[in-house]
Amino acid sequence: MKFLLFIPFLLTLCFADNDYYQGSKPTKKGVAPVNNALYLKECGSCHFAYQAGLLPANAWNKMMNNLENHFDTDATLAQEDWVSISNYLNANSAEKNMDYKRSSRIVNSLRGRAIPDSISQTPYMIEKHNEIRPSLITQKEVKGIFNCMACHTTADKGIYSSRDIVIPNFGRWKD
Amino acid sequence: MRILLLSLAFLTLSFSAVIDDYLKDLSTQAKQENPNFNGFDTKRGEVLFTSEHIGKKGKAISCVSCHGNDFTKSHQNFFTGKIIEPLSPKANPSRLSEVKTIEKWLRRNFNDVYNREGTAQEKGDVLTYILSKDQ
Numbered sequence: 001m002k003f004l005l006f007i008p009f010l011l012t013l014c015f016a017d018n019d020y021y022q023g024s025k026p027t028k029k030g031v032a033p034v035n036n037a038l039y040l041k042e043c044g045s046c047h048f049a050y051q052a053g054l055l056p057a058n059a060w061n062k063m064m065n066n067l068e069n070h071f072d073t074d075a076t077l078a079q080e081d082w083v084s085i086s087n088y089l090n091a092n093s094a095e096k097n098m099d100y101k102r103s104s105r106i107v108n109s110l111r112g113r114a115i116p117d118s119i120s121q122t123p124y125m126i127e128k129h130n131e132i133r134p135s136l137i138t139q140k141e142v143k144g145i146f147n148c149m150a151c152h153t154t155a156d157k158g159i160y161s162s163r164d165i166v167i168p169n170f171g172r173w174k175d
Numbered sequence: 176m177r178i179l180l181l182s183l184a185f186l187t188l189s190f191s192a193v194i195d196d197y198l199k200d201l202s203t204q205a206k207q208e209n210p211n212f213n214g215f216d217t218k219r220g221e222v223l224f225t226s227e228h229i230g231k232k233g234k235a236i237s238c239v240s241c242h243g244n245d246f247t248k249s250h251q252n253f254f255t256g257k258i259i260e261p262l263s264p265k266a267n268p269s270r271l272s273e274v275k276t277i278e279k280w281l282r283r284n285f286n287d288v289y290n291r292e293g294t295a296q297e298k299g300d301v302l303t304y305i306l307s308k309d310q
Contacts, residue, residue, distance in 0.1 A: 047255045072232040073254070074286035078275060143256045150256075 024098075031102040033158040036088045042081055046073070048148045051158050052092035053103040054119045060089040062115050071118070071146075102160060120145045132167070141168035194264070194271045198302060204295035212296060220304025223297055230288045238288060238301075246308045265309045271302070 031053040034040055040049050052060070064086050067075045077085065097103040109124035116122050120129075129137070129145060137145055148155035151173070154164040165173035198215065205212040224238045236253060243250035246263040261267040271277055281301070285293040293301070 045257070045259075046252055047257055068286075069231075074231065074283040076279075076283065078279065143254070147256060 026099050026101040026104045028100045030158040030160055031100050032092065032097050033156075036085075038081060039085055039088050042077060042085060046075070047146060048155065050119055050148070052089045053094050053097040053100055053158075054106060055093060055116070055122070056095045056107055056110065057090045057093040058115045059117075060093055061086070062117070064089065100158075102158075118146070136167055136170055139169060191264075193274060194277070194302065194306070197274050197277060198299055201295045201299040201302075205299060208295055215296070215299040215303040217300075217304050217307045219297075220300035220302070220307075223293075223301050224304055228288055228290070231286060231290055236288055238284065246305060262305050263309050264306070271305070277302075 031051040034049050034051055039052075043049050055063075063070070064082065067077060067082070076082075094103040094107045098107065105124045106119075106122050109122055109127070110116065113123065119125055125145075136142065142150040148160075151165050151167045152160050153166055154161070162173055167173055202212075202215070205215075227235045227237045227240075230236045232254065240253040241250060241259055242262050247261055247266040249261055250259050251257065252259055260270070262270060264270045264272070281298050282292055285291065285297070
């Protein structure tokens, strides 16, 4: 009879689909979509315009303060654009978007860790991608883990659900 | 009809004026940097554009790596795969239409390919080369 008491507990474990669940449960899927034209234009001209809610403000600031060496390329901006983009990132960073599932998981995975240099270096992102064969990530259709849209077909809408994943030369991803 | 033609002619003029004025500024600077400066040169621009160098990422690249050889067509960022719209102002009217944007990309791209900023002469040569392909 006693073991029955554990059933709800065990069920919770089975259905809690992340290890970083802390505090109140996020009510919104994915991450808040980008809604800043300057950010889209300036950052999106070289790579996918990652949503601000994919990193906490301290990580965005670390990145914005090193644009002359942005992943070994020069991504420097005019001063006024640097200010506006920094403000946008700070106002919309992950820890201010804890009602969004992905933002909340990224923030929780970073508790007690150093400030990451990139989204892909956050523990949550590393864990979420660790089952994927490296050759699928480095293949020419994808190029690298930075290229969200190569597999996450709805990434630009802030949706990273597994049912929207199609990996080139592999197909749909099944969890 | 005449108004339409006139306004079209005016638009064309005002678009090209941005890059013409910018080239004039570069030319003044180039003279200050080098008293023997004798105008921008398409051939020198082509060499700057097409020659490979070990860039900021430690890989041999040239401007062609990201922009391609046909300026009327879009190409892909060599590292990220992101589409880059055509360099030709004829094919892509927003190209070379704003000094702030021209300066931003010349600064970044010289640093990425040459690991240093371009001189006024080099910038003018490259722009002259890009424009020459539209003629």
